[in-house]
Amino acid sequence: MRLGAYPAVLKESSKLLSLYQETGRLAEDAPKVALYAREHGLHFEPSDKVVLERHRHRYEVNPTYVPVLEEKDWYFLVIINGLMVLD
Numbered sequence: 001m002r003l004g005a006y007p008a009v010l011k012e013s014s015k016l017l018s019l020y021q022e023t024g025r026l027a028e029d030a031p032k033v034a035l036y037a038r039e040h041g042l043h044f045e046p047s048d049k050v051v052l053e054r055h056r057h058r059y060e061v062n063p064t065y066v067p068v069l070e071e072k073d074w075y076f077l078v079i080i081n082g083l084m085v086l087d
Contacts (some may be wrong), residue, residue, distance in 0.1 A: 002056070002065060005036075005052035005053060005054050006053060007033055007036055007037070007044070007051075007052060007053075007064050008050065008051055008052070008053040009043065009044070009048050009049065009050050010026075010049040010050070010051065011076065014051070014075070017049055020049070020051055026049060026051060029050070029051040030050075031051050032052050033050045033051070033052060036052060044073065049087070061076070
């Protein structure tokens with residue numbers, strides 16, 4: 001089964017964001033993200049760093065527990081459809 005692409009908002013100062021910027025993928029995905037947002041009625045802030053990404057394995061986490069998990073060295077790098085995804 002092939003999963004579709006979802007908008008992923010990359011966390012500022014994350015290694016993942018720097019890699020997407022270095023490879024040009026962030027700029028490459030910008031028009032695709034804008035089209036996806038229009039077609040699905042989504043709104044991203046101009047400061048959001050968004051790419052379209054497919055994730056085979058997803059871990060959904062209740063945002064209430066994110067600070068506790070981050071204290072234990074879990075890193076949440078992307079948010080998909082309002083859900084944080086550990087990557």
